[in-house]
Amino acid sequence: MSATARKSAPLPDDIRDMKGGTPIVSLTAYTTPMAEMMDAHCDFVLVGDSLGMVLHGLPSTLGVTMDMMIMHGRAVGRGVKSAMMVVDMPFGSYEESPAQAFRNAARIMAETGAAAVKLEGGVHMAETIAFLVARGVPVMAHIGLTPQSINTLGGYKVQGRGDAGAALMADARAVAEAGAFSVVLEKVPATLADEITAAIPIPTIGIGASAGCDGQILVVDDMLGLFTRFKAKFVKRYAELASDGEAAIAAYAADVRARSFPAAEHVFGDADPKSNA
Template structure:
């Protein structure tokens, strides 16, 4: 596996310029430790509101607030040296209108040092995206299966199966691109629609359960590492760290109980 040479941090214009080029690699990270590990290998790190479930055991993304997103975002930015860091705006922080969204986004940008914010929604969020980008806040949009709208969507179900749904998602893609988003996450749509969206708009599409034709891909890091019990259909596990963690902690527990740990080399000797 090749390891890219770390360089100065990527920018929103640099990501935008990747449209139709080398696919963009994005993963989530919620801590400085994970950010430091993935930073030299990826183009973008997303501090996603999925941390509500992955890190805090909540049933959905709806329970995470602005303070929690800022805390995790600050940790990730502190460790990432080259990847472009985007932080999710949580549910309730931006939907009321452009001014509320600006206040939330400005706090996230100022207090974390991230390069952009991400928000969910298409046509109905275009005005807000334009308001933010017009005031110097780079925006990654998110369309298709939008987890913050899980109650309205009736669950975590793939989208775009009929002509009405297809037309709506295509309109969402066009709207966020026209409003000034520099990239858009396309989640949980049927593959032909993911490819159609990518062809139709001028900004990079980052797929998650969408299509290999997208301009990039994103996965939740814990899913691809094998640290979660259940994963969606679109996830490929690239490791089994859950098993490795269990084995390591089990070995530690056995040695503590048998007094094999700490051994002499793990203890301090008196001076003199």
């Protein structure tokens, strides 16, 4: 399903049907202009709770709220036409009970226009995933490194090495059986990611996993070099916009202090007060 061939955004079932085919392309998006830039190139865009760190300066995703996700979801929704939009459910919005998860997922979808929500967790979240799917809420699952659980995982560590691989495989099978239409595998050893991809009937979306996954996702600010607080091993920088932007700001500041900006072409004359030229 190429971006150029589509006339409308795919639905969750379309993403599910891409299992084993052309790799699924995805990035995170948080603003309308960024969503517009990636719309023609991505199969789906994720309004990720990573916005708390890359846009709001939070130390983790734990402080992100429903209102923040909805605000950014609305912004991204204005910028996508060809790509499907998925919105993260923030920490504390779904863990208490399936009923709580449904209320908040329904609010996200109603107020943003998202086609699906994403939530973190494997076996222990299978009941909630099934509850949501049965009530018309498509769910993208997320297993492996789950950033909302860093305090119990002991930090941003690779998940599923050694004997822990069996538990991660069980998580993948559980979310697939519960009705998730796809699953993000984050920071999982490549061999295990390939085994999971072969074992389950829904697409795997890798981030720090394997090129053998059914698709890939990155945080757009990481990929563009806008977020520079740290760089994960799995990030490939396709640009260095932070350094380019700082250089541009420094040049602007120098021009202002030298009174070389604004120049004549940037100011208005008084010959015709009705003209904007």
